[in-house]
Amino acid sequence: MNGKVAIVMVLVAAMLWGTTGTMQTLLPEGVHPVAVGTARLAVGGIALFIIVLFVGKLNLKSWPIKPTILAALSMAAYQPFFFTAVTMTGVAIGTVVAIGSAPILSGLMEWLIWKRRPIRAWWLSTFLAIVGCLLLFLNQSSVYVDPLGLLLALGAGLSFAIYTIVSKDLVKSYSSISVVAVVFTLSAILLSPLLFVYDMTWITELRGAAVSLHLGLIATALAYFMFAKGLVHVPSSTAVTLSLAEPLTAAFLGVFIVGEELSFISWIGVSMLLLGIGFLIKGTEKETPRMSEVNRV
Template structure:
């Protein structure tokens, strides 16, 4: 049963990540995107460590230090690379390249290094989901296809793909909560310099505190814990494709909360995303039904 719930954990994580854009839109105007990224990791890391301490799940026996540092570095790099790509190329192309490249890169990494060939269902799902992203973001604004921005967006996609792959190896031998607590605390330390470079006075305002807590606790701490929990029974390539529910959530929140308008092309993109994610989840649902049927027959 737990294995069949794994893709749902990842979808819930992606939905929480999808609230990031709406929350940022409500942040004080003086809050720089990179400063917000560093803040969410700091708050998320502290929240996770506090939870681990309260329930007593700290276990550092045989902890793989090199692997943990690499996972932390990957997550730390993702934040500035993604926000920088968006600022250079615009939201549309930066988001599409970063989020769209992550599933492909994740599948290729698994194929090349773990010798796990992606299934036909995964290829079909990833193709539909990426087409959905292109339709959803492709006509948002005039874009600037700056090579540096595109490279940064690809770097962000690669960073997330590596993070997902490494995290899956960590949760195989350690609790999901301990893994995300350690990784995000180290990531926050690596990005702590940004907290001194940018103006952080906004964080003392009522809105600043609310945005920091929402992004740190919900969109980072709880979301990445759910993602790590799902990785126990789901391959990293499948997990990264499922996270494309993030732009789907962001688009719908933009419509219903921020009052944004989506044209027919964007709604078509939402449909493609739903189809892509749906066919990837279906095998898990089918296997669950088969197990339940076999138990009844016994």
């Protein structure tokens, strides 16, 4: 797989994540978002584990325990952090802080802790994408800032950044399907007690079951598998910034499927997101040959 295909896989993964909001509008009223996130991980984790067993890709011999647990904890923590933050401080602030902080935190950790400096195009493209995300979401609803909600949103951004960086190291040595299957199965086990905390009767209804299957199989299992495959050839900081295609997809689905309207400011945000992602793609394509030369040396 070359760099271009890897970039496409990361973008498609982000676009699949972007369908979650639209799908959740189809759920019965009163379903708690944390319950949806827990069901999503459970369905996705079980499906991935069954697939990896069926194709015979699971080999736990000499499997690295510590990074796997760290990745699983990060993914498990992201669900309650993000959904609780959105509940406490609103969709606009919660989404902007969680999704917008992830690229910054990923780039800083990759640089300061893992000693891998982000590519040059990352800096400007990340700035453009985050500002675009800010304009897109902050104009959607009234702004209410809750300090604890902000802290939880930052926790969600940090969780996703850690998951991405650790997963990139794992997929260097093990197959992407195996890594995603093991990590998401462990994450589902960690969150399983929440299945007894929230009302889950909605999942027995036809509409609830259909949404759960989409969220688990398509927006989780398939999406994170493609994301992990892309991580093999894309820097983790770049992958997290490219994942900002998620809110972009959600915005377009909201307009064309749900019937929402975007203001002029929101369309400026969409344009900046597209510009930032496009600039990063171009920069990554130019940087890949140079990085390959450095690796050979």
